[in-house]
Structure formats: C-alpha cells, structure tokens
Amino acid sequence: MVKDTAVPTGNKKFNLEKTDKEKDKNPDRERSARKTGFFVPKKVETGKEIKFGTRASRKPGRTEPKASAGEGKTSESRPETKTGKKERKQKKTYSSSLPASKFLPMSPEEVKARGWKELDIILITGDAYVDHSSFGTAIIGRVLEDAGFRVGIIAQPRWDSPEDFRKLGKPRLFFSVSAGNTDSMVSNLTAGLKPRDKDAYSPDGKTGLRPNRAVIIYSNRIKEAFPDTPIVLGGIEASLRRFAHYDYLSDKVRQSILADAPADLVVYGMGELQIVEIAKRLQAEEDIREIRDIPGTAWKMEVKAWKELKEQGKKTAEDAAEFFREYIEIPSFSEVSQDKATFANAFRTYFLELNPVTGKGVVQPHPKTVIVQNRPMRPLTEAELDHVYELPFTGENHPFYPEPIPALEMVKFSLTTHRGCFGGCAFCAITQHQGRMIASRSIESVLREAKKLTEKPDFKGIINGVGGPTANMYAMSCKSWEKKGACLDKACLYPRICPSLDTSHKKLLELLHNLRNLPGVKHAFTGYGVRYDLALEDEEYLEELCAHHISGQLRVAPEHFSKRVTDAMSKPGKEVYERFSGKFAVLNKKCGKNQYIVNYLMSGHPGCTLEDMIEMAEYVRDHGGYTEQVQDFTPTPMTVSTCMYYTGLDPFTGKAVYVAKGKKEKAMQRALMHYRSPANYELVYEALEKAGRLDLVGNAHNCLIRRKNKFY
Structure with missing residues (x-):
C-alpha cells in the first residue's frame, strides 16, 4: 500500500499534497501552469488540503429561481403502470426503526428539521438511499457531511419532468449525479438485452425506477430545473464512460459521457478526495470551469482552445510544452468510431496510464468538445480509509422505504476490509475503477465496526462477508508500488504470480482470528470472493478458511476450463x-x-x-x-x-x-x-x-x- 507521510496515523484528514520523496522523483510533474483555456494538474498546496470534520464557512444563501415556462416535459418518461404518482405518494411512510434525522435528508421537511434554509450539495442517485458503506452515494454523502457541507439526497427521481429534481431546492454549490452502484444498463437489462425482473438496488426489488443512461437523463433534467448550477458526475457509470466507448445496447461507439451530458466534471475512480476538493474550491468561489487540476477528474476543453494549444505546441511555446509533458493525446471519437484497430489502440493507451504514480493525463477530441482526463488520484491511506468506513453510517435504508432493499440484505452484516484488486481479470472493471494497488483498513478499525454490528438488535452473531473486491488480498502489497505504482509491462497474477508480490495472508489471518473471537460474533464467514491461486500460496490461510470461515460452501470463479x-x-x-x-x-x-x-x-x-x-x-x-x-x-x-x-x-x-x-x-x-x-x-x-x-x-x-x- 502506498504510504503518505502527509497523513500521519490517527489524523482524520485527507491531504492531496505529495511527500517530498515523491516530489523529487517527478519534478516535471510538479510544475503548474494556468493559462487561458487549460490548466496543468499540480499538487494541491497546504492551504488546499482536504480535512475531515472541519465545518466549512458559508456565504449568504441564494434564492431559487422560478421555473421558466415550457419546462417539465420530455419523451424520457417512467412507466406509469409500475410507479405512477399516486403509488409513489402512498409509499411515503416511515417504517424504519431509526428516525429520519439519523440519515442525510431526502425531503424539504428533513432539511428544515435540521435548521437549514438550503443545501450546499445535492446527490442524485439511481439507487434507493441506503446509508451503508457498501453504497457509493452514502459514502460520498457522509464524507462531504464530515467535511462540513450540508448534503441532501434525491434517490430514484422521476425523470419525465424536472419536478423531482427541484424538491430540495437549488444547492448552493453543485449537484452530484450517479446512476448508483452499477451501470444503469446492467441494472435494467440482461446480457440478452431483455428487461430484468428484479432490481436489487430498488425497494422490494422493483424494476422501472431508473432510466437507461441514467446519468445523462438526470443531468438533462437538472439543467432544465437549474440551468446555472454546476453538475459533477460520478459513480461507476460515469467513471467508465469518460472516453469514447463501445455501448452494448446501441451496438456502436458512443461519445464520452461528458460530451453527451450537460455536466462540468467527471470524478472517476473512488471519489472521496476529488469530491471534497471540488466542494472546497467551489466554496472558495472558484468557477467550476476553472477547476481543471484535480487528479482523478475529467473535464471539457473547447475545440478552438485545443487547436490553439496544439499550434503553440508545434512552435515549442513553453506553456504548451508544459501541457504536453503532462498529457498525451489518443485518437479522436471520429477515428475510434470508424476504425476498430484505432479503437483498440486508443484503449491500450489510456489503459496504460491508469497509474496514480506514473500515469499521465489523456486527451481525446470529440466533434464539439475535447475530453481531458487528469492523471489518476492516489489511493487512500490506511488512516483515511479507516476514517471513511467509521463515519456515522446507520447501516439501514432510509425510513422513506417501507419495503426492504435486496442489495442491503446481502451486505448488511458484512465488513469491507480493503479496496483495489490486482487480479487483472479482463472482463472486470474494478482495476479501472478502484485500481490495482491495495488500500487496506487497519485491523483495529475493522474490529470497531464489527463491534458496532454486534450491538444491532437484529444481529444474530453472523458476519456474512469479510473482504473487498477479492476477499484474500487484504494488506497485500508489492515493493514496486510506492516507487512506480503497479507495473505496466506485466500482470500481477497472470500467467503466474509475480515473485515481487507479497502474498502473505498473515495480517488477514490475524484479522479473522480477532473477528471470530469478538464477543457477540459466532461466525465470520468468507464464502465468496476468494482468489484461489493466491490461497494456494498460504496453506495456513486455506486451512483456517476451511476450519472457521466457510458456511458449508465456498463460491469461487474459475469462469472456464478451456485454456x-x-x-x-x-x-x-x-x-x-x-x-x-x-x-x-x-x-x-x-x-x-x-x-x-x-x-x-x-x-x-x-x-x-x-x-x-x-x-x-x-x-x-x-x-x-x-x-x-x-x-x-x-x-x-x-x-x-x-x-x-x-x-x-x-x-x-x-x-x-x-x-x-x-x-x-x-x-x-x-x-x-x-x-x-x-x-x-x-x-x-x-x-x-x-x-x-x-x-x-x-x-x-x-x-x-x-x-x-x-x-x-
């Protein structure tokens, strides 16, 4: 795991500044330039560090403009047969054992009950609102709240008009839009492109509560309701559609989601550091169009500005030279959409830049805009990850929902121990979203969360999942990660396990031992997500797994038996x-x-x-x-x-x-x-x-x- 000496253990803060050691390694990367039309990403100065628990000062609020005539109609309507307005009104009852005040507000009444006249940030999500650390919107909401911002959530809004997007008023800073924990196409459609009969992230598994291409449609409705309010996109759907990409539903190459949606920024990857920095910059009254230097974000440049920049580059102008030291250009949307070999070449280029230590920014021209991706954001440190997962999540769905949320039932009594995966499976997007370098929580933090689970009235003594994207990569690392990140020229586990990789399960074994001996815990199971080639490297782990941590069956994923x-x-x-x-x-x-x-x-x-x-x-x-x-x-x-x-x-x-x-x-x-x-x-x-x-x-x-x- 990459350590950051700017965040000492125990300090509850995020810090975007690099260590002195890192600065010395890449002096060119630390130069910055701010010129008309573009900014080169730079280290964030000490005054721009991201701290948890610091209440942000607020400027006087603004009044919400009235809706203009003609707003409110669109062809993208939700089927009335499944979720009509009358039905939605009947469902607005509060049946949770926890009061609404324990959650981020979802209604004007909840905002008012907190004594707030307005919200700073409103999160829009295609999932039901579940205040659990397995749900991206809940994490982002709690992180922003912890940083001192007033945050509200609009979950699964009707998209046939902008009315649902107005219900919490106009946020003082920005809207953040996500399709939810999965891409909306995956949530709604099977591999055969037939409608699914169940949506695990909706109340009672109901379908029809989110549109296809949710991020684009939600952004359009927001723009109708509040034309001047900044929009920041995040989550898996936006993150993985930030460049021109193949779209399975239409069977063609589509533009970057930033080119299709009326949004200002995309936060890609795990977004805690980025979203708090964006909020603080907007709080300081920076223009959203000038926030172009945060790692882990993508932004839009005007076509004219890009052409001028390239001309300057040909003349070896110093400012342009600085930009092209930090960024590389890949084939344009027009090129990749017309030639498959060019598409593959562009994919390979940006794939190899997904390294927070050595990666460069990537530029892809589109017909009406130019998409600029900054280099990836670094992983969270152990102290930061501990802090995120120990924020005051209730672990429940908001009391707005009288029905259960199936996805919560699966993870309610599980524990996330780490992020990232160096497995490198070709069909999996975790590498591109969470990265290959493992970021792990401390044993003490995981045990504190487990103790809170034992205090829940419906806890029966069984923790049904312990791990991350892969259960047994907890605390694993490679000696090269701190200096150069994950290798670009080889994979960690394929065709064989790299000898430089530390595959010891020692710390995981210590964690599991402590969990199963925690008062109130009968069993701590790891019934899925085990990477079996790694497990073979440590027989002690495999024996402990069989003896204590499997409930009858172990789910593994060989995927195929043909070489x-x-x-x-x-x-x-x-x-x-x-x-x-x-x-x-x-x-x-x-x-x-x-x-x-x-x-x-x-x-x-x-x-x-x-x-x-x-x-x-x-x-x-x-x-x-x-x-x-x-x-x-x-x-x-x-x-x-x-x-x-x-x-x-x-x-x-x-x-x-x-x-x-x-x-x-x-x-x-x-x-x-x-x-x-x-x-x-x-x-x-x-x-x-x-x-x-x-x-x-x-x-x-x-x-x-x-x-x-x-x-x-």
Whole structure:
C-alpha cells in the first residue's frame, strides 16, 4: 500500500499534497501552469488540503429561481403502470426503526428539521438511499457531511419532468449525479438485452425506477430545473464512460459521457478526495470551469482552445510544452468510431496510464468538445480509509422505504476490509475503477465496526462477508508500488504470480482470528470472493478458511476450463483450479467438515468458441460441479474484454480474437452449460451438430444428451 507521510496515523484528514520523496522523483510533474483555456494538474498546496470534520464557512444563501415556462416535459418518461404518482405518494411512510434525522435528508421537511434554509450539495442517485458503506452515494454523502457541507439526497427521481429534481431546492454549490452502484444498463437489462425482473438496488426489488443512461437523463433534467448550477458526475457509470466507448445496447461507439451530458466534471475512480476538493474550491468561489487540476477528474476543453494549444505546441511555446509533458493525446471519437484497430489502440493507451504514480493525463477530441482526463488520484491511506468506513453510517435504508432493499440484505452484516484488486481479470472493471494497488483498513478499525454490528438488535452473531473486491488480498502489497505504482509491462497474477508480490495472508489471518473471537460474533464467514491461486500460496490461510470461515460452501470463479478462454480472460487455468479443489477437499477432511465448492462460470466471452464450451461441458460432466451459476458475458464499458468483443482484437498484442456475437450462438454457448435441462435440448443438439460432436448425443455414459425418442 502506498504510504503518505502527509497523513500521519490517527489524523482524520485527507491531504492531496505529495511527500517530498515523491516530489523529487517527478519534478516535471510538479510544475503548474494556468493559462487561458487549460490548466496543468499540480499538487494541491497546504492551504488546499482536504480535512475531515472541519465545518466549512458559508456565504449568504441564494434564492431559487422560478421555473421558466415550457419546462417539465420530455419523451424520457417512467412507466406509469409500475410507479405512477399516486403509488409513489402512498409509499411515503416511515417504517424504519431509526428516525429520519439519523440519515442525510431526502425531503424539504428533513432539511428544515435540521435548521437549514438550503443545501450546499445535492446527490442524485439511481439507487434507493441506503446509508451503508457498501453504497457509493452514502459514502460520498457522509464524507462531504464530515467535511462540513450540508448534503441532501434525491434517490430514484422521476425523470419525465424536472419536478423531482427541484424538491430540495437549488444547492448552493453543485449537484452530484450517479446512476448508483452499477451501470444503469446492467441494472435494467440482461446480457440478452431483455428487461430484468428484479432490481436489487430498488425497494422490494422493483424494476422501472431508473432510466437507461441514467446519468445523462438526470443531468438533462437538472439543467432544465437549474440551468446555472454546476453538475459533477460520478459513480461507476460515469467513471467508465469518460472516453469514447463501445455501448452494448446501441451496438456502436458512443461519445464520452461528458460530451453527451450537460455536466462540468467527471470524478472517476473512488471519489472521496476529488469530491471534497471540488466542494472546497467551489466554496472558495472558484468557477467550476476553472477547476481543471484535480487528479482523478475529467473535464471539457473547447475545440478552438485545443487547436490553439496544439499550434503553440508545434512552435515549442513553453506553456504548451508544459501541457504536453503532462498529457498525451489518443485518437479522436471520429477515428475510434470508424476504425476498430484505432479503437483498440486508443484503449491500450489510456489503459496504460491508469497509474496514480506514473500515469499521465489523456486527451481525446470529440466533434464539439475535447475530453481531458487528469492523471489518476492516489489511493487512500490506511488512516483515511479507516476514517471513511467509521463515519456515522446507520447501516439501514432510509425510513422513506417501507419495503426492504435486496442489495442491503446481502451486505448488511458484512465488513469491507480493503479496496483495489490486482487480479487483472479482463472482463472486470474494478482495476479501472478502484485500481490495482491495495488500500487496506487497519485491523483495529475493522474490529470497531464489527463491534458496532454486534450491538444491532437484529444481529444474530453472523458476519456474512469479510473482504473487498477479492476477499484474500487484504494488506497485500508489492515493493514496486510506492516507487512506480503497479507495473505496466506485466500482470500481477497472470500467467503466474509475480515473485515481487507479497502474498502473505498473515495480517488477514490475524484479522479473522480477532473477528471470530469478538464477543457477540459466532461466525465470520468468507464464502465468496476468494482468489484461489493466491490461497494456494498460504496453506495456513486455506486451512483456517476451511476450519472457521466457510458456511458449508465456498463460491469461487474459475469462469472456464478451456485454456484458450482463460488466457483471453487473464485467469489461471484449470490446473490451478484442480490443485485448489484437491487441497480444499483434503483440508476439509482434516477439519472434519463436509463443505463443497460452487463454481461461477461464464459463456460467450471473447475467445470462446462452441468447441471451448463443449470442452467445459465435458469437464463439468467428468469432474462434477454442475451448476446453475453461469453468467453470459455482458460487454460493459472500459474493460479489456469489451474492447476485444467490439474490435475482435487483443488491444495489447493486436492479434485477432474470436467473438461470438450472434444471439443464436451465444444462446447455444450458454445452453451447453445447462445441458441437463430439457428446455435446452434443441439448442445443445444444434451446438453439438454444428461443432461436429454428435458423438456426445446418445445413451453412452459420456454423452451430454440422449438421442431424442418418443420416451424423451
């Protein structure tokens, strides 16, 4: 983990200033220039450090302008059949055991009850408001509150008019907009682009409470209601759509979300440092259009200013030279949307700059604007991460909702121990969002949170999840991270575990031991998220896991058993999985436990053919482990796999990659994993016939399906 001596352990503050050691390493990066049309990101001076718990001074409030004539109608309407106005009014009852005053305000009455005349910042989210540290909006809201700002939340607003966006009035500083914990397309649609029948982040799992492309639509409604109020975008949807990207729903390359939405900034990655700095700068009456130097943000430059800057660069003007030392240009939207090889090249370039230590800014011209991404923000220090997760979260959904929020039920009694993942799975966006370097909480902080869980009246003594994106990367690090960040020329775990990586589970074992011995805790389970290739590096951890921290079954994600596909995924092959499952069986026998593995598998991933899926079906047939836990690959923005899906190329090697795009072939691939289901018989038969494998049809012991007859 990267240490920052500017934030001593125990000091509850954020500090954007680099250490003297870091300054010496990159002197060019520390220069700054502020010229017409652009700013070069610089270190934030001591007076700009971000501190928790410091009440911000406030300027006299402004009155809200009246809505102009003609506002309020749009073609983007919410289905009245599912969430009409009458139904919404009937649902506004308070049934939570906690009073609304314990939460960030969601209504004018709650704002008034706090003695506030106005809010500084309003957060818009596509999720229901759950005040739990697993929900991004709750974290951002509590961090801003802790920094001294008056924060309110508008959750799942109606988007057919700007009225819901006016209900808390005009914020003094800005609106922050997020689609929620997931991309709205993923929340609303299956891999087959059919509407989902459940939304885990909505009350009672109801669907239809958020639009597709929620960030863009919410921003448009805000702009209608309050044309002059700054808009800052954040969350996974905005973060991963900050450049031109392949959009699965429209099956084309779309512009950066900043080019489509009437917003001023995008906060990408984990946004605590950025959002507090933006708030403090606006509090100091800076113009949002001049806040262009914060790492971990993206902003817009006028096309004319960009052309002038490039001309200055050709003339080796000092100011332009300074900019081009800090930024690199990638192919424009027009270029990447017309040529797939160019798209892959642009993806590779900005992917390799996702390093908070050595990364540069990235510029991508668009037809009507130029998108400028500043270098990534550093990870939080241990002290900062401790402070974030110990803010006064209630751990409950707001009492506005009489129904449960399914996503909360899954994580209510879980503990987040760290952020980041160096696994590098091609289909996963965590690397691009949280980064490859692990930022961990202290053991003491996690135990304090666990103790609070034991004091909840509905806690039954079971902590059902301990970990982060990957459960067993807690406190792991690499000796190169502090000096140069995660390596650009190699992966940490693929094709084999890097010897420079510290894979010791010692600190995690200490944490787990303390958790299970905490008064009031019967069990602290880690039933999912275990990276099994890492677990094999530490037999003591694996034995402790089997003996104390699994509730009957352990969910792991080999994803596939064909080498060609696991190579495309940057995942370990079946040999590693077999070593793990064998060791798991031996240790369970030693512990006297009857526990088993549940596999998560994937169909339709780039590189996967019908022959590969048949190989996987045969492997499952021969080794057991038939499972319903099969996911069809869904292209989501900014992952390596999505780049391969769209371009048919590996962006790092330029080699062609097979892609199953037709609905029929994707359906056949998925059906092969459920070959026992009578409903899939025709698809499985067709797949076997197409692959020339009708030898797997019949009554022999090795056949996947029987030959159809009148008795079938």
